[in-house]
Amino acid sequence: MWNANQLNDSILELTIDSPDGxxxxxxxxxxxxxxxxxxxxxLCIDYSATTDKPxxxxxxxxxxxxxxxxxxxxxxxxxxxxxxxxxxxxxSTFMTNGTIESVQGTPFDFRSPKTIGxxxxxxxxxxxxxxxxxxxxxxNTKGDISKAAARVKDNQSGIIMDVFTTEPGxxxxxxxxxxxxxxxxxxxxxxxxxAICLESxxxxxxxxxxxxxxxxxxxxxxxxxxxxxKFMIDK
Numbered sequence: 248m249w250n251a252n253q254l255n256d257s258i259l260e261l262t263i264d265s266p267d268g269x270x271x272x273x274x275x276x277x278x279x280x281x282x283x284x285x286x287x288x289x290l291c292i293d294y295s296a297t298t299d300k301p302x303x304x305x306x307x308x309x310x311x312x313x314x315x316x317x318x319x320x321x322x323x324x325x326x327x328x329x330x331x332x333x334x335x336x337x338x339s340t341f342m343t344n345g346t347i348e349s350v351q352g353t354p355f356d357f358r359s360p361k362t363i364g365x366x367x368x369x370x371x372x373x374x375x376x377x378x379x380x381x382x383x384x385x386x387n388t389k390g391d392i393s394k395a396a397a398r399v400k401d402n403q404s405g406i407i408m409d410v411f412t413t414e415p416g417x418x419x420x421x422x423x424x425x426x427x428x429x430x431x432x433x434x435x436x437x438x439x440x441x442a443i444c445l446e447s448x449x450x451x452x453x454x455x456x457x458x459x460x461x462x463x464x465x466x467x468x469x470x471x472x473x474x475x476x477k478f479m480i481d482k
């Protein structure tokens with residue numbers, strides 16, 4: 248359980264002390280996450296942490312987004328752009344294998360905007376392994392927070408969401424396990440593929456894959472990560 252402190256009407260600070268050995272992770276880790284609602288219609292998430300032993304840190308945010316304004320809609324007609332030339336393939340257990348594949352000529356090429364549903368039913372082993380899109384994309388932004396890592400647009404509502412991050416990867420999940428049984432606000436059930444998650448992160452299984460950027464943090468270092476979700480309307 249994180250400790251919550253509302254600093255003002257637009258900033259929430261969450262902190263936690265994770266003791267050495269908790270959940271098998273070494274080090275006494277002090278972590279902080281600050282959520283800031285900014286005047287430019289963006290939500291900024293700042294992560295930071297320190298440790299007294301070498302440990303693994305890969306914090307992210309798993310919010311679900313549906314830009315249609317109607318939670319009964321699915322998101323297959325929403326347009327998605329991902330600024331990534333590669334992605335990390337997975338096996339049937341959803342685990343990466345240490346390689347990076349090009350998106351060129353595959354259903355995973357979102358470098359130009361296309362609807363999420365355009366290629367989701369293609370005959371592709373990675374779509375079968377993920378039951379759809381549930382993959383980490385290798386971002387071209389290389390940690391540059393000024394460059395958009397992704398954009399989602401709903402053409403009916405006109406709502407656009409841009410994603411910026413200092414992280415090297417972005418996990419994209421399109422609600423493949425939503426089945427209409429989970430209810431949200433106003434008792435409305437979330438339908439199959441009713442939302443998209445865009446999670447800034449180091450690549451999955453990075454501790455065991457020397458080809459991936461390392462998630463190890465050492466004493467004397469400070470873990471830092473930033474993710475921004477910025478909203479606008481296409482009028």
